[in-house]
Amino acid sequence: xxxxxxxxxxxxxxxxxxxxxxxxxxxxxxxxxxxxxxxxxxxxxxxxxxxxxxxxxxxxxxxxxxxxxxxxxxxxxxxxxxxxxxxxxxxxxxxxxxxxxxxxxxxxxxxxxxxxxxxxxxxxxxxxxxxxxxxxxxxxxxxxxxxxxxxxxxxxxxxxxxxxxxxxxxxxxxxxxxxxxxxxxxxxxxxxxxxxxxxxxxxxxxxxxxxxxxxxxxxxxxxxxxxxxxxxxxxxxxxxxxxxxxxxxxxxxxxxxxxxxxxxxxxxxxxxxxxxxxxxxxxxxxxxxxxxxxxxxxxxxxxxxxxxxxxxxxxxxxxxxxxxxxxxxxxxxxxxxxxxxxx
Amino acid sequence: xxxxxxxxxxxxxxxxxxxxxxxxxxxxxxxxxxxxxxxxxxxxxxxxxxxxxxxxxxxxxxxxxxxxxxxxxxxxxxxxxxxxxxxxxxxxxxxxxxxxxxxxxxxxxxxxxxxxxxxxxxxxxxxxxxxxxxxxxxxxxxxxxxxxxxxxxxxxxxxxxxxxxxxxxxxxxxxxxxxxxxxxxxxxxxxxxxxxxxxxxxxxxxxxxxxxxxxxxxxxxxxxxxxxxxxxxxxxxxxxxxxxxxxxxxxxxxxxxxxxxxxxxxxxxxxxxxxxxxxxxxxxxxxxxxxxxxxxxxxxxxxxxxxxxxxxxxxxxxxxxxxxxxxxxxxxxxxxxxxxxxxxxxxxxxxxxxxxxxxxxxxxxxxxxxxxxxxxxxxxxxxxxxxxxxxxxxxxxxxxxxxxxxxxxxxxxxxxxxxxxxxxxxxxxxxxxxxxxxxxxxxxxxxxx
Numbered sequence: 001x002x003x004x005x006x007x008x009x010x011x012x013x014x015x016x017x018x019x020x021x022x023x024x025x026x027x028x029x030x031x032x033x034x035x036x037x038x039x040x041x042x043x044x045x046x047x048x049x050x051x052x053x054x055x056x057x058x059x060x061x062x063x064x065x066x067x068x069x070x071x072x073x074x075x076x077x078x079x080x081x082x083x084x085x086x087x088x089x090x091x092x093x094x095x096x097x098x099x100x101x102x103x104x105x106x107x108x109x110x111x112x113x114x115x116x117x118x119x120x121x122x123x124x125x126x127x128x129x130x131x132x133x134x135x136x137x138x139x140x141x142x143x144x145x146x147x148x149x150x151x152x153x154x155x156x157x158x159x160x161x162x163x164x165x166x167x168x169x170x171x172x173x174x175x176x177x178x179x180x181x182x183x184x185x186x187x188x189x190x191x192x193x194x195x196x197x198x199x200x201x202x203x204x205x206x207x208x209x210x211x212x213x214x215x216x217x218x219x220x221x222x223x224x225x226x227x228x229x230x231x232x233x234x235x236x237x238x239x240x241x242x243x244x245x246x247x248x249x250x251x252x253x254x255x256x257x258x259x260x261x262x263x264x265x266x267x268x269x270x271x272x273x274x275x276x277x278x279x280x281x282x283x284x285x286x287x288x289x290x291x292x293x294x295x296x297x298x299x300x301x302x303x304x305x306x307x308x309x310x311x312x313x314x315x316x317x318x319x320x321x322x323x324x325x326x327x328x329x330x331x332x333x334x335x336x337x338x339x340x341x342x343x
Numbered sequence: 344x345x346x347x348x349x350x351x352x353x354x355x356x357x358x359x360x361x362x363x364x365x366x367x368x369x370x371x372x373x374x375x376x377x378x379x380x381x382x383x384x385x386x387x388x389x390x391x392x393x394x395x396x397x398x399x400x401x402x403x404x405x406x407x408x409x410x411x412x413x414x415x416x417x418x419x420x421x422x423x424x425x426x427x428x429x430x431x432x433x434x435x436x437x438x439x440x441x442x443x444x445x446x447x448x449x450x451x452x453x454x455x456x457x458x459x460x461x462x463x464x465x466x467x468x469x470x471x472x473x474x475x476x477x478x479x480x481x482x483x484x485x486x487x488x489x490x491x492x493x494x495x496x497x498x499x500x501x502x503x504x505x506x507x508x509x510x511x512x513x514x515x516x517x518x519x520x521x522x523x524x525x526x527x528x529x530x531x532x533x534x535x536x537x538x539x540x541x542x543x544x545x546x547x548x549x550x551x552x553x554x555x556x557x558x559x560x561x562x563x564x565x566x567x568x569x570x571x572x573x574x575x576x577x578x579x580x581x582x583x584x585x586x587x588x589x590x591x592x593x594x595x596x597x598x599x600x601x602x603x604x605x606x607x608x609x610x611x612x613x614x615x616x617x618x619x620x621x622x623x624x625x626x627x628x629x630x631x632x633x634x635x636x637x638x639x640x641x642x643x644x645x646x647x648x649x650x651x652x653x654x655x656x657x658x659x660x661x662x663x664x665x666x667x668x669x670x671x672x673x674x675x676x677x678x679x680x681x682x683x684x685x686x687x688x689x690x691x692x693x694x695x696x697x698x699x700x701x702x703x704x705x706x707x708x709x710x711x712x713x714x715x716x717x718x719x720x721x722x723x724x725x726x727x728x729x730x731x732x733x734x735x736x737x738x739x740x741x742x743x744x745x746x747x748x749x750x751x752x753x754x755x756x757x758x759x760x761x762x763x764x765x766x767x768x769x770x771x772x773x774x775x776x777x778x779x780x781x782x783x784x785x786x787x788x789x790x791x792x
Binding site for chain 2: 001006009010013014017018020021024025027028029031032035110115133135136137155156185196197198199200266267268
């Protein structure tokens with residue numbers, strides 16, 4: 001083949017491939033418009049005021065996943081009528097949690113080239129009080145029952161250049177003083193009663209006790225996960241149980257809801273929802289038999305809410321916390337709920 | 344001894360010894376067209392593969408809703424497989440004339456078809472399988488590609504040739520994430536678009552390889568006329584490939600790479616240490632590898648040329664001195680450190696990139712000189728695999744040391760280890776020079792830029 005022929009072949013192929021590439025990008029770009037149009041039969045969403053306190057009666061505030069102009073906005077519905085029309089706040093969050101008038105919202109910041117993420121502390125009217133850059137894709141967020149402490153976990157892609165190692169980073173913030181603990185990896189680890197150091201320690205899914213000092217979280221090292229109890233005053237975490245991920249402490253402080261990696265399940269759907277009694281160490285399997293990858297939320301001392309994959313990303317379900325009953329659909333196209341003004 | 348490339352024009356050169364200038368009265372091109380073509384292939388392929396690597400975590404977490412943890416565990420396994428496949432690729436490429444290009448094309452092609460496969464598989468095990476296939480492709484192509492680079496370059500210009508190739512390769516690695524994020528920016532959840540574009544880019548890379556990298560170089564009779572080391576032993580059998588280790592000069596290079604590899608802490612640990620000890624903010628963490636890559640890119644050619652001039656061994660060892668410097672900075676800085684100046688992370692990344700620029704291509708250039716042309720691919724694969732193996736062992740040991748003693752003590756220990764290895768290698772007898780080109784090379788090859 002002559003050089004001329006080679007160049008011709010190359011140019012023709014490039015033109016062809018460029019057309020394919022352009023078409024795929026345009027197709028994916030058009031998806032954005034489709035998602036900005038409300039689907040017929042979907043929940044009604046209208047713009048309005050959403051607050052974290054007051055308003056009378058119980059409400060659920062959550063990330064609205066329904067397609068339309070208010071997709072990803074924090075929205076609210078009456079707790080007793082979750083299927084009612086949604087009020088959207090205009091504040092977009094990927095992950096959200098709130099307590100006692102303080103909200104934590106993990107959101108994407110669209111940059112010129114790459115999206116970055118930040119954690120935003122919201123006041124009771126969803127106004128930004130402070131924001132912090134985070135170094136990865138948001139995963140979990142929690143606020144302590146008093147509203148003073150906030151925490152978030154992100155996935156950090158540590159080494160995109162050479163290989164695909166992933167790690168998590170769990171951060172704790174005192175919203176009153178602004179004091180930040182960038183990573184729980186700074187804390188001393190006591191495993192099985194002995195000090196423990198390792199490069200591969202990862203933390204995720206922090207949940208706070210009511211005293212604004214103690215917390216529970218998942219610690220992973222050497223391929224195993226542990227439930228740890230942490231102390232912010234002594235900067236120490238201590239392992240208390242095996243095979244616990246994304247713990248969530250009950251309002252009465254006696255139980256931990258968590259996702260457990262159950263043997264024999266497929267590698268990409270390995271988790272079931274369990275409750276651990278902290279006094280007896282007894283685990284109870286809940287009635288949900290599907291794979292749950294979420295940090296469950298205690299609606300009250302007897303019911304848990306959690307997300308499962310759905311047509312619009314995620315749907316919310318509830319299940320009794322004692323292993324009885326059956327899961328019930330709470331609402332479609334929603335994620336990261338909190339119950340306000342109840343109990 | 345070296346085999347000159349056959350140019351795109353197809354004009355064969357006269358013999359297997361020193362190559363005459365291309366056209367009388369004109370200076371020989373600084374870098375052989377084959378090297379530029381292979382550099383272009385690598386650049387394009389790296390754009391494609393780094394597009395995918397850059398968005399993969401996002402895709403798994405945000406796109407598929409999977410938890411990527413534990414995924415990294417498999418990474419060591421993949422890298423191990425990739426190293427073994429590299430030996431296979433190296434051996435296959437040496438068997439029969441013109442196999443280098445065929446094996447390299449197979450490797451590039453395999454990685455290319457993996458991209459659209461990512462679109463259709465959704466479970467973590469299947470995604471893992473596709474990524475393993477992708478790594479297999481990478482493993483297959485590395486040794487034949489490096490062999491092609493060395494076979495098409497003059498003995499005195501190997502360092503420069505590898506430098507040019509690595510610089511182009513790294514350019515692709517830097518452009519890939521940029522391209523991926525531009526696609527994501529223009530779309531909503533456009534991971535499918537990223538994978539499609541990545542496939543199209545990879546296909547162009549394969550095509551450039553097929554069209555513009557010359558195939559069978561020359562009849563195998565040619566090397567016999569060279570006066571290089573032991574030309575008769577150049578029968579490309581598996582035994583011959585293993586017998587390469589009996590040659591003192593190859594053994595010396597392999598041992599040198601192995602020994603220093605044992606004290607080369609993996610990139611992930613370096614970035615982790617940077618963040619912990621120098622307090623690099625969260626948002627910058629993902630950018631740290633880019634710092635290393637930028638320094639690598641800028642220094643690959645100058646250091647490759649320097650290696651041609653002052654000796655590959657010297658530059659290779661110098662690269663490890665730079666790494667030693669990076670360790671030293673990481674040690675002295677940090678909480679309670681004595682060097683709290685703001686440019687420290689940059690200095691560490693610069694030294695880290697210098698290390699790569701002074702060692703990655705330079706090692707191949709040095710090894711090329713001791714391996715007969717007929718076994719070039721196997722020989723290079725052998726040295727590379729030895730080095731990867733040593734680095735893998737080092738990663739395990741460093742992780743264990745960190746667990747036992749904490750990060751500072753572990754780093755201190757490995758700094759001492761690296762210094763000892765450097766001293767040992769530096770004081771070892773040089774034997775056959777890896778510095779000057781062998782007798783067959785002529786000074787006329789050292790064309791100035």
